[in-house]
Amino acid sequence: xxxxxxxxxxEAIREALREALQRDERVFLMGEDVGRYGGAYACSKGxxxxxxxxxxxxxxxSESGFTGAGIGAALGGMRPIVEIMTVNxxxxxxxxxxxxxxxxxxxxxxxxxxxxxIRMATGAGRQLAAQHSxxxxxxxxxxxxxxxxxxxxxADARGMLWTALQDPDPVIMFEHATxxxxxxxxxxxxxxxxxLDKAAIRRSGKDVSxxxxxxxxxxxxxxxxxxxxxxxxCEVIDLRSLRPLDxxxxxxxxxxxxxxxxxxxxxxxxxxxxxxxxxxxxxxFYSLDAPxxxxxxxxxxxxxxxxxxxxxxxxxxxxxxxVRKTLRT
Amino acid sequence: xxxxxDTKVHLVREHALELLKQMIxxxxxxxxxxxxxxxxxxxxxxxLYIGEEANAVGVMQALEPDDAIVATYREHGHxxxxxxxxxxxxxxxxxxxxxxxxxxxxxxxxxxxxxxFYGGNAIVGGGLPLAVGLALADKMQxxxxxxxxxxxxxxxxxxxxxxxxxxxxxxxxxVLFVCENNGYAMGTALNRSESNPDISQHASAYSITxxxxxxxxxxxxxxxxxxxxxxxxxxxxxxxxxxxxxxxxAHSMFxxxxxxxxxxxxxxxxxxxxxxxxxxLLESGMIHESDIDIxxxxxxxxxxxxxxxxxxxxxxxVEDLTRDVMTPPVHDKVAS
Numbered sequence: 001x002x003x004x005x006x007x008x009x010x011e012a013i014r015e016a017l018r019e020a021l022q023r024d025e026r027v028f029l030m031g032e033d034v035g036r037y038g039g040a041y042a043c044s045k046g047x048x049x050x051x052x053x054x055x056x057x058x059x060x061x062s063e064s065g066f067t068g069a070g071i072g073a074a075l076g077g078m079r080p081i082v083e084i085m086t087v088n089x090x091x092x093x094x095x096x097x098x099x100x101x102x103x104x105x106x107x108x109x110x111x112x113x114x115x116x117x118i119r120m121a122t123g124a125g126r127q128l129a130a131q132h133s134x135x136x137x138x139x140x141x142x143x144x145x146x147x148x149x150x151x152x153x154x155a156d157a158r159g160m161l162w163t164a165l166q167d168p169d170p171v172i173m174f175e176h177a178t179x180x181x182x183x184x185x186x187x188x189x190x191x192x193x194x195x196l197d198k199a200a201i202r203r204s205g206k207d208v209s210x211x212x213x214x215x216x217x218x219x220x221x222x223x224x225x226x227x228x229x230x231x232x233x234c235e236v237i238d239l240r241s242l243r244p245l246d247x248x249x250x251x252x253x254x255x256x257x258x259x260x261x262x263x264x265x266x267x268x269x270x271x272x273x274x275x276x277x278x279x280x281x282x283x284x285f286y287s288l289d290a291p292x293x294x295x296x297x298x299x300x301x302x303x304x305x306x307x308x309x310x311x312x313x314x315x316x317x318x319x320x321x322x323v324r325k326t327l328r329t
Numbered sequence: 330x331x332x333x334x335d336t337k338v339h340l341v342r343e344h345a346l347e348l349l350k351q352m353i354x355x356x357x358x359x360x361x362x363x364x365x366x367x368x369x370x371x372x373x374x375x376x377l378y379i380g381e382e383a384n385a386v387g388v389m390q391a392l393e394p395d396d397a398i399v400a401t402y403r404e405h406g407h408x409x410x411x412x413x414x415x416x417x418x419x420x421x422x423x424x425x426x427x428x429x430x431x432x433x434x435x436x437x438x439x440x441x442x443x444x445x446f447y448g449g450n451a452i453v454g455g456g457l458p459l460a461v462g463l464a465l466a467d468k469m470q471x472x473x474x475x476x477x478x479x480x481x482x483x484x485x486x487x488x489x490x491x492x493x494x495x496x497x498x499x500x501x502x503x504v505l506f507v508c509e510n511n512g513y514a515m516g517t518a519l520n521r522s523e524s525n526p527d528i529s530q531h532a533s534a535y536s537i538t539x540x541x542x543x544x545x546x547x548x549x550x551x552x553x554x555x556x557x558x559x560x561x562x563x564x565x566x567x568x569x570x571x572x573x574x575x576x577x578x579a580h581s582m583f584x585x586x587x588x589x590x591x592x593x594x595x596x597x598x599x600x601x602x603x604x605x606x607x608x609x610l611l612e613s614g615m616i617h618e619s620d621i622d623i624x625x626x627x628x629x630x631x632x633x634x635x636x637x638x639x640x641x642x643x644x645x646x647v648e649d650l651t652r653d654v655m656t657p658p659v660h661d662k663v664a665s
Binding site for chain 1: 397431457467
């Protein structure tokens with residue numbers, strides 16, 4: 001890529017926020033500690049000084065209040081970016097997201113769209129225990145009226161925000177908390193935009209389709225790398241969009257490989273992995289040579305000690321084992 | 330008298346008749362709705378505003394067309410007082426495609442972009458953050474508009490009430506909070522649900538100037554709303570009205586009203602907003618019996634037209650079921 005650069009995921013988010021604030025005066029960032037503190041994950045560090053406290057707006061600890069205010073501001077012609085510290089805290093704002101943002105357009109007969117972007121951190125891996133570590137993406141992906149995206153690459157972290165802001169409907173953006181320090185390549189400034197619709201093939205292969213998203217992408221690619229050493233050629237799909245799901249990319253891959261493993265940090269029961277598995281049954285059943293496998297989190301609140309946290313969530317070993325199971329090797 | 334910055338209610342005959350007509354329209358419209366509910370033309374929940382008409386009618390006098398309204402599931406009166414076409418409201422009750430919200434919302438979810446009427450929120454307290462956000466957008470874009478948010482006293486127990494009052498005060502936003510205190514959150518009396526049943530004091534706790542108002546007196550409500558709106562437009566931040574009122578009918582059509590005494594209901598009916606205002610206007614000689622007859626006839630005609638419109642309006646085709654879940658990509662223009 002000409003002019004491509006290396007950034008951390010955090011820097012990519014920050015650059016995307018800065019770009020949005022510069023390009024569109026209707027855009028403002030709002031959330032707990034986004035201003036003076038610089039963001040709980042330091043994504044907005046320096047933006048208060050650059051854009052002022054009207055547009056980089058610290059809020060009280062009122063998730064429902066400020067998320068709802070973001071929805072109202074979107075109705076009033078602004079383009080708010082609401083940051084919620086973690087998906088666990090977003091449960092305090094679920095009423096506004098599910099009962100208002102997601103319903104308003106349909107319930108008003110198409111009169112009011114809600115062009116808001118709600119960003120939040122998600123996922124385990126930082127020993128933050130059971131109230132800061134869950135992966136509840138599928139709760140949001142369940143809801144008609146929302147668009148749900150999960151940038152797993154630095155390039156997507158850089159590119160998705162602006163596209164999300166152009167969307168007339170609510171977009172929920174999940175940022176896995178273990179990704180913020182990851183480095184990756186992004187395009188030159190001015191060429192960073194990307195779509196929100198398509199899953200991406202992060203590794204091509206012919207033997208097994210590994211379908212994943214967000215913080216599990218790295219582990220899945222590592223597993224594929226390890227399996228390649230044994231001559232097992234995995235294809236890795238990064239969903240990118242969790243609602244809507246890109247069925248075409250998934251089915252095209254599964255039809256080619258005849259085997260699928262879904263890696264999902266959410267709990268297995270009622271998971272996105274379950275949904276994707278069902279879609280494969282519905283749309284590609286006769287192409288399958290083995291049952292679809294799922295690698296999900298154990299059915300337990302995420303525990304604090306590292307070894308238990310690791311045991312609770314998908315790891316390279318469990319992904320490798322699931323792949324082997326589909327191949328009966 | 331047109332809405333404006335004047336905070337006094339100059340009760341000239343023309344204005345008195347207009348207030349009375351609006352209240353009678355709401356009363357008769359809802360009586361018709363109850364009848365249509367029994368006839369199974371209207372289904373789902375139906376929350377009647379009967380007894381509380383002075384609040385919506387009084388407050389709306391202080392608002393301009395480009396101000397915004399956020400209301401609750403008991404919002405027929407607010408929609409009518411805001412000037413939404415009665416025929417479209419009735420069609421919404423029927424669930425017809427010609428309804429205010431294409432029939433998608435029904436009684437509890439009346440929306441109208443043309444009148445900046447943002448529903449119709451059936452989550453108690455859910456509308457308050459929305460109102461804060463609408464006001465924030467106005468402030469950030471330098472528009473001198475007011476967002477008026479109606480809710481019941483039951484909402485005062487919700488977290489969103491406290492979060493929203495705090496935000497509105499903290500950011501000095503142009504919100505008029507109107508608490509219609511009808512004494513009962515569904516079937517739970519205020520003194521059984523609030524440690525401090527003086528709701529206006531809750532607003533004071535957030536440094537919001539508040540006023541307790543006789544919500545059965547349309548003139549008092551209008552005057553209080555004008556004072557509040559004048560302060561808000563002058564940049565003095567949010568204002569809060571606690572309108573003490575009463576609903577004469579059950580909470581919804583499913584409510585057997587086991588929680589309150591009929592004597593209490595009858596007592597309130599004697600000071601009902603329509604009867605009290607009518608008596609006062611007659612006694613003062615400002616209007617005559619014949620004026621009331623004319624109003625009743627006009628209102629009856631309006632309602633008749635609305636019912637015929639709703640009856641004859643087509644149903645939305647089932648093929649359009651998923652229309653407007655998401656905004657179609659072709660037009661990304663957003664109503665504001």
